[in-house]
Amino acid sequence: MIAIVDYRAGNLTSVRLALEHLGLPAHVTREPREIAAAERVIFPGVGAAGSAMKNLAELGLSEVLRGVVERGTPFLGICLGTQVIFEHSEEDGGVDCLSIVPGRVRKFTPSDPLCKIPQMGWNTIDLRGTHPLFEGIENESEFYFVHSYYPVPSDPSYIFAETEYAGARFASVIAKGNLAATQFHPERSGRLGLRLLENFSKWDGSC
Numbered sequence: 160m161i162a163i164v165d166y167r168a169g170n171l172t173s174v175r176l177a178l179e180h181l182g183l184p185a186h187v188t189r190e191p192r193e194i195a196a197a198e199r200v201i202f203p204g205v206g207a208a209g210s211a212m213k214n215l216a217e218l219g220l221s222e223v224l225r226g227v228v229e230r231g232t233p234f235l236g237i238c239l240g241t242q243v244i245f246e247h248s249e250e251d252g253g254v255d256c257l258s259i260v261p262g263r264v265r266k267f268t269p270s271d272p273l274c275k276i277p278q279m280g281w282n283t284i285d286l287r288g289t290h291p292l293f294e295g296i297e298n299e300s301e302f303y304f305v306h307s308y309y310p311v312p313s314d315p316s317y318i319f320a321e322t323e324y325a326g327a328r329f330a331s332v333i334a335k336g337n338l339a340a341t342q343f344h345p346e347r348s349g350r351l352g353l354r355l356l357e358n359f360s361k362w363d364g365s366c
Contacts, residue, residue, distance in 0.1 A: 161360065162197035164224070165189040167214045168206040174237070177346040181353060183360045191223045199359065200227050204239025208264070209251030211243050221257060228259050228338050233364040236340030241333060242310055244340060250308055260333060262312035269325035276325065277307040284320040284331050284343070291362045292339050292355055300351050302343035309342060337364030
């Protein structure tokens with residue numbers, strides 16, 4: 160069973176529907192025991208870092224999510240679910256996050272006044288190698304992004320793919336061990352996004 164983390168926000172329905180389309184068993188839950196016991200965990204994200212971290216603390220999920228990763232359970236973060244796994248975000252005046260991955264989340268600061276923030280639309284990813292989540296997905300494939308902030312890992316080994324926008328070349332896929340996270344939305348990225356989710360359902364957390 161795949162647990163989809165309900166933290167009182169996020170694009171939960173789209174992720175659940177994408178998994179249902181693939182015929183994959185998934186359960187939207189905010190129950191710590193269910194998340195801790197799940198075979199795989201997806202932390203989807205739409206919203207702001209400040210409210211997300213507040214809700215996670217109130218629901219008792221911060222330590223649960225850290226434990227999921229520490230135990231080796233396959234974990235997938237999506238968009239805001241990617242950003243809050245870092246140590247700190249510049250959003251909402253500065254927010255301490257889950258500190259699962261070393262690094263920070265920064266806001267786009269384009270020098271071109273015509274460059275729109277948030278980035279909203281399709282963009283390519285530059286893969287750094289091979290990974291079970293990207294089996295059958297070619298380098299420079301396009302995925303759908305919606306975000307004003309982007310992750311900056313302090314350890315480059317966590318960067319699996321990069322994307323360019325607003326004068327920044329940023330980490331669009333984080334991957335190490337049983338943890339993977341995408342700044343883009345696979346559930347909104349058509350055929351290739353569904354392929355990534357299907358690959359996640361088969362992934363044992365090794366790479």
